[in-house]
Amino acid sequence: MSVGAPRIDVIVSEVVEVNDLIKRFRFVRADGGDMPHFSGGSHVVIEMNDHGTRRMNPYSLMSDPADSKGYEISVRRDDAGRGGSLYMHRHVKAGMRMQIGHPVNLFPPDARAKKHLFLAGGIGITPFMSMMSQLAPVGARFELHYSVRSRALGAYVDRLTAAYAGRVHVYVDEKGEAIDLKTLLATQPLGTHLYVCGPKGMIEWVKSTAYAMGWPANTVHSEEFLAPPVGQPFEVELAASGRTLTVGAAQSILEAMEAAGVDAPYLCRGGACGQCETAVVRCDGHIHHHDHWLSDDEKAAKTKIMPCVSRFEGKTLVLDR
Amino acid sequence: MTKTVFEKSIRSRPVYGELQPRAGGAHLFVADGEGAGAIVDMVARAGSAAAELLEKAHIIYTPGANGTDQFAALERLGAAQCHRSPSFAAAESRLRKVLADAHMGLQVYLAGTETVIGLAQRAAMEAGLPHDAVQTEHRGSLARRVQCVHCKGITESVTTDPFVCSHCGLNLFVRDHYSRRLAAFQGVNIDAEDPGQVPPAVERFK
Numbered sequence: 003m004s005v006g007a008p009r010i011d012v013i014v015s016e017v018v019e020v021n022d023l024i025k026r027f028r029f030v031r032a033d034g035g036d037m038p039h040f041s042g043g044s045h046v047v048i049e050m051n052d053h054g055t056r057r058m059n060p061y062s063l064m065s066d067p068a069d070s071k072g073y074e075i076s077v078r079r080d081d082a083g084r085g086g087s088l089y090m091h092r093h094v095k096a097g098m099r100m101q102i103g104h105p106v107n108l109f110p111p112d113a114r115a116k117k118h119l120f121l122a123g124g125i126g127i128t129p130f131m132s133m134m135s136q137l138a139p140v141g142a143r144f145e146l147h148y149s150v151r152s153r154a155l156g157a158y159v160d161r162l163t164a165a166y167a168g169r170v171h172v173y174v175d176e177k178g179e180a181i182d183l184k185t186l187l188a189t190q191p192l193g194t195h196l197y198v199c200g201p202k203g204m205i206e207w208v209k210s211t212a213y214a215m216g217w218p219a220n221t222v223h224s225e226e227f228l229a230p231p232v233g234q235p236f237e238v239e240l241a242a243s244g245r246t247l248t249v250g251a252a253q254s255i256l257e258a259m260e261a262a263g264v265d266a267p268y269l270c271r272g273g274a275c276g277q278c279e280t281a282v283v284r285c286d287g288h289i290h291h292h293d294h295w296l297s298d299d300e301k302a303a304k305t306k307i308m309p310c311v312s313r314f315e316g317k318t319l320v321l322d323r
Numbered sequence: 324m325t326k327t328v329f330e331k332s333i334r335s336r337p338v339y340g341e342l343q344p345r346a347g348g349a350h351l352f353v354a355d356g357e358g359a360g361a362i363v364d365m366v367a368r369a370g371s372a373a374a375e376l377l378e379k380a381h382i383i384y385t386p387g388a389n390g391t392d393q394f395a396a397l398e399r400l401g402a403a404q405c406h407r408s409p410s411f412a413a414a415e416s417r418l419r420k421v422l423a424d425a426h427m428g429l430q431v432y433l434a435g436t437e438t439v440i441g442l443a444q445r446a447a448m449e450a451g452l453p454h455d456a457v458q459t460e461h462r463g464s465l466a467r468r469v470q471c472v473h474c475k476g477i478t479e480s481v482t483t484d485p486f487v488c489s490h491c492g493l494n495l496f497v498r499d500h501y502s503r504r505l506a507a508f509q510g511v512n513i514d515a516e517d518p519g520q521v522p523p524a525v526e527r528f529k
Contacts, residue, residue, distance in 0.1 A: 116451040188427075188428060189426060190426055190427040191425075215427075216347030216428040218456030220453040220455065
């Protein structure tokens with residue numbers, strides 16, 4: 003199935019209601035041993051057995067990388083989503099056994115940076131929490147700018163403000179507070195790297211503003227995991243395995259392949275890492291590319307697809323899988 | 324003198340482009356010798372954007388090792404600051420001070436010989452800019468700064484291959500293998516197995 007190591011058997015050791023929308027989960031190894039080490043910015047894929055439907059969602063690790071006894075994630079409930087976050091909120095209780103993947107880091111702090119500038123929106127705070135835990139003890143220079151909808155929904159504001167006094171700036175939408183992005187970006191010392199995690203609109207705004215102000219592409223980092231979008235059911239032919247599958251409305255091609263027992267590679271399951279890239283043998287119709295991986299040219303060429311998030315509409319889609 | 328055309332080589336060998344005006348909060352130019360022409364040409368290409376760019380521009384220039392001095396052409400551009408130093412070594416403290424005080428959004432443009440481009444790029448990298456964030460355009464001499472892999476001594480302005488290490492006296496073959504950290508090409512002993520069997524020196528880097 004997935005590349006690399008097998009899954010880790012874990013026990014949910016703690017479930018904490020952080021606020022109306024966010025719950026925090028802590029996982030420890032079922033065999034009592036240490037968790038594999040991870041670096042700040044890593045994520046894990048959590049496996050859920052949602053009453054017969056297998057869900058595998060990526061979540062950023064927010065705990066201290068020095069804490070080898072457990073992993074912590076925070077999940078924001080998405081009532082309109084496909085159901086992964088609802089399952090975590092409604093059904094995952096302390097003491098439950100689950101399986102998780104090994105940590106993968108697609109969003110590490112760049113060790114060459116003279117300063118790290120973190121911009122978080124809402125639940126996008128989580129990867130920065132593990133990064134800051136890692137960076138603070140080594141004396142690295144960083145600054146967090148955290149936008150939240152309301153004070154009540156601002157997860158971990160108090161904890162972060164206490165831990166990193168003077169380095170944490172909070173902006174509350176409800177109070178009309180907003181980050182002065184242009185001034186912030188214009189006053190950063192040379193060698194600063196910029197990291198943004200949050201809603202799609204925020205990521206695009208921050209990146210395009212930074213580029214327009216002359217920030218080099220390699221100093222601007224972002225992470226956004228996409229949930230596979232819901233759409234019309236469609237058929238996909240798998241040339242190598244000689245199968246034809248129907249991809250359900252709330253299912254991704256990757257999930258349909260897994261349900262049919264086809265061995266397909268994946269890592270992030272959110273259109274970010276590139277691991278599931280698959281060659282398109284024939285395409286008579288339109289591929290809805292939803293990923294951040296393929297270039298615009300590759301997307302237009304219809305020769306590659308990312309089965310974790312992309313969908314198809316049309317007559318025939320044949321994949322080399 | 325126009326842009327230099329290089330033969331295809333190993334991946335390590337630096338490649339140079341053509342300076343393009345970019346958006347930024349400040350613009351730093353470092354050039355030596357014929358590199359002045361690359362800056363003049365770029366400003367001409369910038370058209371209506373040139374005035375705004377020059378208002379925020381700082382040019383640091385040193386005459387080439389071959390004596391070429393085109394400082395007058397740079398002065399005529401009317402940049403906010405235009406400074407001439409007798410050598411790169413003399414200009415380096417100014418360059419490092421400018422980089423230390425700079426903010427993100429600074430655009431760095433380097434033009435001239437590989438030696439000055441490499442040394443200025445190293446200073447920019449040490450100040451925290453990714454190496455590929457600085458623009459470069461080669462003009463003028465191809466003389467190389469070479470590090471002897473045996474004694475680690477650096478010989479400047481190497482024009483022939485092989486050459487004799489100015490530190491340890493070994494006969495060195497000049498490779499295209501380049502170090503951005505050292506801003507130098509690699510020189511490897513050519514007659515290690517058969518001492519004295521040294522091919523005649525050829526002027527490869529004019």
